[in-house]
Amino acid sequence: MKISVLREGTHCQSCHDCTARGFAICAALDKTKLRELAQLSRHVRFESGATVFAQANIATSFFSVHAGTLRLYKLLPDSRRQIVGFALPGDFLGLPGLPQHEFSADAIGRVTLCQFPKESFATFAENRPQLLRRMIELAGRELARAQEHMVLLGRRSAEEKIASFLIGWRDRLSGIGRGGEIMPLPMKRLDIADHLGLTIETVSRTFSKLERDGVIQSLASGVVLLDTPRAEALSAGIS
Amino acid sequence: MKISVLREGTHCQSCHDCTARGFAICAALDKTKLRELAQLSRHVRFESGATVFAQANIATSFFSVHAGTLRLYKLLPDSRRQIVGFALPGDFLGLPGLPQHEFSADAIGRVTLCQFPKESFATFAENRPQLLRRMIELAGRELARAQEHMVLLGRRSAEEKIASFLIGWRDRLSGIGRGGEIMPLPMKRLDIADHLGLTIETVSRTFSKLERDGVIQSLASGVVLLDTPRAEALSAGIS
DNA sequence: CGCCATATTGACAACTGTCAACTTCCGTGG
DNA sequence: CCACGGAAGTTGACAGTTGTCAATATGGCG
CATH class of the missing domain: 2.60.120.10 (Jelly Rolls)
Incomplete structure (x- = not known):
């Protein structure tokens, strides 16, 4: 600290x-x-x-x-x-x-x-x-x-947590006029893990899975939502 | 509903x-x-x-x-x-x-x-x-x-969740002048489970464990804290 | 180029969830 | 008064998601 x-x-x-x-x-x-x-x-x-x-x-x-x-x-x-x-x-x-x-x-x-x-x-x-x-x-x-x-913390799976986090982050950014194709994630994996009640390994694995499934693309500069409907469905808890 | x-x-x-x-x-x-x-x-x-x-x-x-x-x-x-x-x-x-x-x-x-x-x-x-x-x-x-x-939801074990819930409930009751030896729990197990991000079975098992360990006593009319320091330690996340 | 923090991936373990049986508790009604 | 029935709770066996530990990869920056 x-x-x-x-x-x-x-x-x-x-x-x-x-x-x-x-x-x-x-x-x-x-x-x-x-x-x-x-x-x-x-x-x-x-x-x-x-x-x-x-x-x-x-x-x-x-x-x-x-x-x-x-x-x-x-x-x-x-x-x-x-x-x-x-x-x-x-x-x-x-x-x-x-x-x-x-x-x-x-x-x-x-x-x-x-x-x-x-x-x-x-x-x-x-x-x-x-x-x-x-x-x-x-x-x-x-x-x-x-x-x-x-x-999110009490009732969602790891995959839903990550999708929900990404959708929520997108919405917050666009709410302050920072929306855009590629979405910067200034926080580290460990921060995301500690926000979502997961470990860093599970976060990493889940990002990888979402990328394999074509839902997102991970870049050094941030994340791109490739399949927004799918991400939103996961985020809403549908499926 | x-x-x-x-x-x-x-x-x-x-x-x-x-x-x-x-x-x-x-x-x-x-x-x-x-x-x-x-x-x-x-x-x-x-x-x-x-x-x-x-x-x-x-x-x-x-x-x-x-x-x-x-x-x-x-x-x-x-x-x-x-x-x-x-x-x-x-x-x-x-x-x-x-x-x-x-x-x-x-x-x-x-x-x-x-x-x-x-x-x-x-x-x-x-x-x-x-x-x-x-x-x-x-x-x-x-x-x-x-x-x-x-x-609680993101970072605690089932046992800590239950202990924390009981301590928190005790404090809220005493805050409105309803403190007492035996602490009524008007909500059902399913309510507690859905509050703590657990299943009803895990809640039940954890109550049983706390009772076996002499931390609480379960009565029809509520719960008695037998080993308050232990419950508070669990609640605080010590041990 | 090499170092260090960060991230990814794999193998395995453990906590909690799932499914199912059984018990307890009450209120209702014969 | 006891029998029945349904809701709530408990317990057991097993499964699965996620955590733990460890090795490897990546990336930024001196």
């Missing part, structure tokens, strides 16, 4: 042309409030592998992902790991009401975040129903994703 | 001595607002096995559990089932922002709920930061539970 490498940044100057603006917490705000919120935040950057925060640490900041991918995970005492999700641009990290972080987060590749001191953010949000409603919306979406993932 | 049996109720008259008051959404409200909210709600009752709402149905109401237990679950097309959680008194069902129910809910034993029409509740909450913050708090707690459950 690498120590976090944090580059101090400046206050956000240019929220109005932020690439994550449309999906992020700040989508709820008008120009004036956006500028006020920007006063509270600063941009921080983490290099690949750096830990942004660790489970059970006191949470002193909230974050909004600006660019890059993070893995969010929980560890058991014997070092078994469950990745509870991957965070992408627009995702909000941290929940008011809970004093500690519920999971650890580290950067997969270079990541930039908007950092909000917890106290000042809470004060700012306290009497802004628009922002509070936006937080409820994001939390609700996150909860729905978590519940869908429970179905 | 039984058709829901709904008994029409009256507007809540007596929120001030509601047994779920302390844990529910309404804990955030003062006397005046509580009375206003009560005007929007009514009590409804469901008999054992009744479906309160079904996944993908348009959500027209929110609910706050007043008494009883519900199972919240998602189904795959081939009828595999994942129970994403059990709802107890104080739990809030439904999320503003999502048009449809994300899961189905049915009563385990008799259940009573406070029902809020979605529209009027949303309007009521819209400009009440106290209530909005309370919703964020409850959603956050739910999300934390979901993430903890992902660890």
Whole structure:
């Protein structure tokens, strides 16, 4: 577990042309409030592998992902790991009401975040129903994703898990305007395994099987869905 | 899947001595607002096995559990089932922002709920930061539970799953003032299996093993934890 | 070119699932 | 009051998916 490498940044100057603006917490705000919120935040950057925060640490900041991918995970005492999700641009990290972080987060590749001191953010949000409603919306979406993932973890075969993961990843990428023929997978096999409740070997074997069956094509730069209907059927649990 | 049996109720008259008051959404409200909210709600009752709402149905109401237990679950097309959680008194069902129910809910034993029409509740909450913050708090707690459950589903053995479930259930019961030597388990073995990603046979065998090992005692009325430290160790993933 | 992390593949083991029989528990009704 | 019947739970034998261990291949980067 690498120590976090944090580059101090400046206050956000240019929220109005932020690439994550449309999906992020700040989508709820008008120009004036956006500028006020920007006063509270600063941009921080983490290099690949750096830990942004660790489970059970006191949470002193909230974050909004600006660019890059993070893995969010929980560890058991014997070092078994469950990745509870991957965070992408627009995702909000941290929940008011809970004093500690519920999971650890580290950067997969270079990541930039908007950092909000917890106290000042809470004060700012306290009497802004628009922002509070936006937080409820994001939390609700996150909860729905978590519940869908429970179905995957509890009730699906390895092949369905991989197909489901790929379809879900495709949908998330296209949701933030990053859709495309070839789909980058910034995380490693071990991350995928720890996300899907599998081992790295089973992940590898299953990718190989899907490729043999002509469902996907594995490239260094990512994965191509060759037989999307088949992948979607597996993902939905049909067959 | 039984058709829901709904008994029409009256507007809540007596929120001030509601047994779920302390844990529910309404804990955030003062006397005046509580009375206003009560005007929007009514009590409804469901008999054992009744479906309160079904996944993908348009959500027209929110609910706050007043008494009883519900199972919240998602189904795959081939009828595999994942129970994403059990709802107890104080739990809030439904999320503003999502048009449809994300899961189905049915009563385990008799259940009573406070029902809020979605529209009027949303309007009521819209400009009440106290209530909005309370919703964020409850959603956050739910999300934390979901993430903890992902660890269970993805990374734990059958024995750890059962121990973890029992410890978690004990804690939830004591959190609503229902702690006690013998711990009622209103749900059936099949429900537990579908919650933990196991089969009914594995659940049964694991209960038997825990009983043989002197960790628990199974009674018709519930379960007694005989060796709590051992159960907690299994639950934490130690050993 | 060579090293190290990552990924793939194979052989085998183990945990959990499947199928089936049997038991227990209750509520119903003769 | 006891007998019956169905639902729920338990247990056993066996199978299969996935995990474990180990060897090999690949790929990025100095």
